[in-house]
Amino acid sequence: MIPQIPGYLLAFESTVRPLVVAIALGLIWTGAAHTEGSARSRYTTAGVLSVVLIAWLAIAQYVGSANMYFATGNTAVPTVLFGLLIPLIVAATAVWLSENVARLVSAIPLHWVVAAQVYRIEGVIFLALLANGHLPWQFALPAGIGDVTTGLAAIVVAALLAQKAPGAYRATYAWSFFGIADLVVAIAMGAMTSPGRAHLLALDAPNLLISSYPLVMVPTFAVPLALMLHGLVLWRLRRETASTTGRLATA
Numbered sequence: 360m361i362p363q364i365p366g367y368l369l370a371f372e373s374t375v376r377p378l379v380v381a382i383a384l385g386l387i388w389t390g391a392a393h394t395e396g397s398a399r400s401r402y403t404t405a406g407v408l409s410v411v412l413i414a415w416l417a418i419a420q421y422v423g424s425a426n427m428y429f430a431t432g433n434t435a436v437p438t439v440l441f442g443l444l445i446p447l448i449v450a451a452t453a454v455w456l457s458e459n460v461a462r463l464v465s466a467i468p469l470h471w472v473v474a475a476q477v478y479r480i481e482g483v484i485f486l487a488l489l490a491n492g493h494l495p496w497q498f499a500l501p502a503g504i505g506d507v508t509t510g511l512a513a514i515v516v517a518a519l520l521a522q523k524a525p526g527a528y529r530a531t532y533a534w535s536f537f538g539i540a541d542l543v544v545a546i547a548m549g550a551m552t553s554p555g556r557a558h559l560l561a562l563d564a565p566n567l568l569i570s571s572y573p574l575v576m577v578p579t580f581a582v583p584l585a586l587m588l589h590g591l592v593l594w595r596l597r598r599e600t601a602s603t604t605g606r607l608a609t610a
Contacts, residue, residue, distance in 0.1 A: 361426060362567040365493060368484065372573035375481045376416075379581060382475050383412055386467050393466040404459040415446055416580060423575040430554045430570045437555050439570050442579030443546070450587045454594075469595050473531060474517035476538065476588055481581070482506020484574075493568055495561035498548040505541030509534070528596060535592050542582055542589075549578065 391405035485503035519527040552566035
């Protein structure tokens with residue numbers, strides 16, 4: 360049985376989702392503006408990525424609103440994982456195989472990639488749902504607190520990078536690993552509190568909202584996007600650190 364959806368959750372999701380998409384599109388076109396090469400090539404790449412992003416959002420919304428991810432029963436297959444993993448695989452493949460995509464995402468100022476995750480403060484909705492008895496604490500507390508912390512820290516870390524402050528790279532590594540750990544814990548707690556084979560916690564009041572629309576947009580859109588951004592940050596840090604080390608070695 361699909362749970363009753365609080366009105367404030369619908370309002371919150373409909374407000375936050377366009378903001379997240381705008382942030383992602385902003386990063387894409389900022390990368391295009393900073394990429395070297397012909398304008399036609401870089402803006403074509405940005406256009407294709409924008410279309411893919413909008414298509415992903417549309418598919419995630421359609422599948423989620425049709426409640427195809429909704430989990431019931433102890434033998435239910437966690438289909439929401441497909442909505443989480445497929446976008447990650449597609450994104451990693453695109454960066455790996457397409458030189459144009461790799462060049463564009465490499466041109467986005469690193470502090471903007473970090474700052475983009477300010478949207479993670481939307482995790483406050485988990486705490487609000489917990490306070491109103493709609494989510495189990497085993498999921499809502501770590502997911503909510505972790506997301507809000509990551510979102511707020513993104514502003515501080517981005518400022519350090521923009522100012523090229525001493526220790527900025529170390530702070531960025533620490534922030535990114537914390538943000539990834541937060542997402543991993545949230546995914547694990549989501550699985551362990553929801554109907555399915557991994558359901559070990561909150562047995563009396565299972566986490567039904569997380570696989571219901573609109574909250575299901577978090578694990579099928581917001582979380583994969585956050586993991587992509589963290590992956591991009593770590594990839595960029597590794598490349599820039601190696602480049603700096605190489606210059607020092609040849610100096």
